[in-house]
Amino acid sequence: MNYETLIQELETASMAQDKSSTQKVLDTLAKIFRQLDERGLDIELFSQHTSEIHSAIQSEELKFGEISRIKNGLTQTLMKEHGLTTKGYHQNLWLVLGMSLFGIPLGMIFGFSLDNFAFFGLGLPMGMPIGVAIGMQKEKKAQEAGTVLAI
Incomplete structure (x- = not known):
């Protein structure tokens, strides 16, 4: 075939x-x-x-x-x-990684420093744009290297 x-x-x-x-x-x-x-x-x-x-x-x-x-x-x-990856792969991956790698620790810092764990949730939306920015950068590098399938 x-x-x-x-x-x-x-x-x-x-x-x-x-x-x-x-x-x-x-x-x-x-x-x-x-x-x-x-x-x-x-x-x-x-x-x-x-x-x-x-x-x-x-x-x-x-x-x-x-x-x-x-x-x-x-x-x-x-x-x-x-x-070879699909378009948006790195951005989607790093969105989640940003929330977990950066957002959770930031939330912990806010929770402990303000002595109120209600502020724990503030870290997740802060980690999200960090992860998206890293993902966009990696997506751009992959695009330049020609390893992204345009589907």
Whole structure:
């Protein structure tokens, strides 16, 4: 199987779907495989995912949960083995990390210094923009390095 055949199958399956959520996931998969083809990555590296997609498409009823699970597995493989991330990955990751790494300690400082743990919650919204700023910086570096998939 090659990229063109797989992309064609995904687009055909997407057009045949009634549910917009399933169509969206199938279109996203097609975009991912188009970009992998443009990057020159061998399709054999993703043989497990392509066979799962092919069997899901060939089944009588294409389920959103199954095709979504395949897409998530593919993006995880791309991230772990090839260093490719989706757009917004770093920003979303660092939003949470900012709240936990910076926000909780700031909240603890406010709680202890004011001797009232009601102020603990002030730290979380303070850590959020710190995390978003770090995430945007990392996202920009990844974009410059060309490791972000535009999906």
